[in-house]
Amino acid sequence: MKTLTLLVGGLLLSAASLKAQQQPVQLKMGDIKVSSPSLLSQKTPNFQAGDVKVKNIPNPRDWLEIEIEFEVAGDRKAVVKELLFRYYVAMRDQSNQVRCLTGDVKHINILCRDKTYSAAYVAPAVLGEITGDFRRFNTSSVEAVGLEIIYNGVVVGGTSTKGGSFWQNLSTQPGVLGKADTPFALLWIDRYAEVDRSSR
8 A cells, every 4th residue: 555655646747747847938139148159160071981982072161150059047947849930141242232141049948057069060062152252161251140039939149249239220131041951960960959850
C-alpha cells in the first residue's frame, strides 16, 4: 500500500511539473536581452564525403555571417515555443545607394534563462551583386545591421548597430538567409537556437 501511495504521489508531482512547463510564456518588450550583432566574413565550408573524388576548390567564396547572442527572461523550466527573428542588413551599392536586405529566421523551443545564439547569412552572389566584387567580401561594406524579435505578432525585442529602426526609412528586399538554408547548416548545431524547418 505504501508503494502504491508513493507511486501515485510521484505521478501527481510529475503531472504538476509537466503542467507548469506547458504553461504558455507571455513575453513583453524588455524580456529578451540581446547583444550587438557580430559580423564575420566566412568562407564556404568544404566538407569531405566518402565514395566521391576529392576536388580542389581554389577560390572558396565569402559569406556574410551575422550572429546574435540572446537570453529570454522567465522561469528556468519554461520553454518559448516560437520566436521570429527578422534581420535587416544595409549596404551601400556601386552607385552609392543604400540597399537594405531582410529575411526571417523562426526559432522554436527556446529555453528561458539560457544564453542562446541566432545566425543569419548573406550569400556570396548577393554580396557581389551589391558591392561589385564577386571574389572577396569585407564586413566594412556593411552600413548597419538590425534585428526585430517578434512573439505572437508583437515586437518584443531587438537591436541595431545604427541606433533606432533605420530600416523603416529604407525600401527592403529579400537577401538574408537563416543558417538552415546555407552550407553552414550542419555546423555548430548545439550553439544555435533550433530552427523551424517546416516554415522554410
